[in-house]
Amino acid sequence: MRNPLSDKVLDIKPSGIRKFFDIVSEMKDAISLGVGEPDFDTPWHIREEGIYSLEKGRTFYTSNAGLKELKVEIARYLKRRCNLDYDYNHEIMVTVGGSEAIDLALWAMLNPGEEVLIPQPSYVSYLPCTQLADGVPVIINLKEENQFRLTKQEFLDHITDKTKVLILPFPNNPTGAVMTRADLEEIAQVIIEKDIFVISDEIYSELTYTGEDHVSIASLPGMFERTVLINGFSKAYAMTGWRLGYACAPRLLLDQMLKIHQFAIMCAPTTSQYAAVEALREGDEDVKQMRESYNQRRRYVVKRLRDMGLECFEPYGAFYVFPSIKGLGMSSEEFANQLLQEEKVAVVPGTAFGDCGEGFLRISYAYSLNELKLALDRIEAFVKRHMPEEKGE
Amino acid sequence: MREKILNVLEKNGRISVHDLAILLGEDEIEVANCIGDMERENVICGYHTLINWDATTEEKVTALIEVKVTPQRGMGFDKIAERIYKFSEVHAVYLMSGAFDFTVIIEGKTMRGVAQFVSDKLAPMEEVQSTATHFVLKKYKDHGTILVAESSDERMLITP
Known part of the structure; x- marks a missing residue:
């Protein structure tokens, strides 16, 4: 029999998270701080709208780009929150989670051999999706000393004449880093000068804790026509299982993304789309409350980690803390494995998000305060046991 | 600050002032004083247990x-x-x-x-x-x- 498999697919490394997941799954009564999704249930009024749409028998396909009502609400939302003007009719499409949108954007933009700049540590799908779309991933290793933001110099250092796309994953999973308006302006200037495009993954845009609203790079002068903006409902409205996201881009790009979506997916789930309309119309207060709750827990986790002697830069976005364990003389994976064996607490090694995540852990604070306390007590015991004695005194 | 303290206490009357100050990113003594003031002013009228x-x-x-x-x-x-x-x-x-x-x-x-x-x-x-x-x-x-x-x-x- 011939080999049924594609060389391209075989070349793709399986997700580092998957391996760790298998170990954790076998551990009975482990407590986890390893989840990348909200602990809240979807607010009831949103779920209720989904149920209602089922009762009404709205069980058919929607148009490929999504329900008109939903696209209109997305356009209004982006105007209200980011001062962006997208035409709902030609510049917005609804996707199966933000992850589909990432994939579509790469397919639509890349010719074989063109380079995609991927800042890491970052979400696990950018690199394999680039490879599948015949692009060449070029990793930019972000640094803790820059609070894991992308600096202009780092960006410039990786640009070649093959560079086509920059992925901009902020607010960032796993580091919690955010880019300020000033940071983005520097990046935007280079993008325009060097004639590059951006896929801006803003799925955590509602979860920032700087006191200032999220800034989308698409709203900066000259950037609208160069940006594919990706967002969704999973994080802000605690709707991960509904699988609903969206992409916004100039028509030139969006038409091609829509073409792929039309053949591969048809349309995003109809029930989820109806629920999402309600989320955008009536969900602002829910988001505000969840954000405040995350922010409180964020402060708690950062304080506890610092008090136990782990260096931890202040994360201002998403719901992750990314402490350094470099003082303990073990690798991220060793730390995560031993912590699991000895204290039955699961955290994700930073290396799951790129090689430069070595020496760090991703700790999610999408858990109740009591769960966080319990888990952090155990981490503290573990760190005390393994922290080398201070020299001298 | 009052409103933030009350929002937490309303759901969790047993939280310590120490933890509450961390959650809110405020000074512990200021939080304690603020709670004291609200108790005196009858804004906080008691700490009860919700029993089923x-x-x-x-x-x-x-x-x-x-x-x-x-x-x-x-x-x-x-x-x-x-x-x-x-x-x-x-x-x-x-x-x-x-x-x-x-x-x-x-x-x-x-x-x-x-x-x-x-x-x-x-x-x-x-x-x-x-x-x-x-x-x-x-x-x-x-x-x-x-x-x-x-x-x-x-x-x-x-x-x-």
Whole structure:
């Protein structure tokens, strides 16, 4: 029999998270701080709208780009929150989670051999999706000393004449880093000068804790026509299982993304789309409350980690803390494995998000305060046991 | 800061001032002072425990009584309300808009006990015109907390 498999697919490394997941799954009564999704249930009024749409028998396909009502609400939302003007009719499409949108954007933009700049540590799908779309991933290793933001110099250092796309994953999973308006302006200037495009993954845009609203790079002068903006409902409205996201881009790009979506997916789930309309119309207060709750827990986790002697830069976005364990003389994976064996607490090694995540852990604070306390007590015991004695005194 | 403190305390009265200060990113002493002020000003009126008595062996009945009254000259409703709320059986008293004047919530050991309170104490009051007593059969949700639900974390242990 011939080999049924594609060389391209075989070349793709399986997700580092998957391996760790298998170990954790076998551990009975482990407590986890390893989840990348909200602990809240979807607010009831949103779920209720989904149920209602089922009762009404709205069980058919929607148009490929999504329900008109939903696209209109997305356009209004982006105007209200980011001062962006997208035409709902030609510049917005609804996707199966933000992850589909990432994939579509790469397919639509890349010719074989063109380079995609991927800042890491970052979400696990950018690199394999680039490879599948015949692009060449070029990793930019972000640094803790820059609070894991992308600096202009780092960006410039990786640009070649093959560079086509920059992925901009902020607010960032796993580091919690955010880019300020000033940071983005520097990046935007280079993008325009060097004639590059951006896929801006803003799925955590509602979860920032700087006191200032999220800034989308698409709203900066000259950037609208160069940006594919990706967002969704999973994080802000605690709707991960509904699988609903969206992409916004100039028509030139969006038409091609829509073409792929039309053949591969048809349309995003109809029930989820109806629920999402309600989320955008009536969900602002829910988001505000969840954000405040995350922010409180964020402060708690950062304080506890610092008090136990782990260096931890202040994360201002998403719901992750990314402490350094470099003082303990073990690798991220060793730390995560031993912590699991000895204290039955699961955290994700930073290396799951790129090689430069070595020496760090991703700790999610999408858990109740009591769960966080319990888990952090155990981490503290573990760190005390393994922290080398201070020299001298 | 007050509002933020209250929002946390309303859901978690047992949290320590130390932890509360961390959650809010505020100074511990300032938080303690602020709580002290609010206790003195009766903004914080107590720290109670939300108990689902149905889950215990203790027998309890709760009744909601609609009360119509004749307000007194110069005193309005406040004086009558006071005469009602001073009874220890009375759990809550609210002045209402609409078809009746007060909602009175009574907690007693037995239905007979509650009935006796209504017929002996409440109904005979001079200002009370009429009462309508409704017994609570089952409490599903109280003080914003769902009493009947079991919650479990159904998320996978590790996700990207």
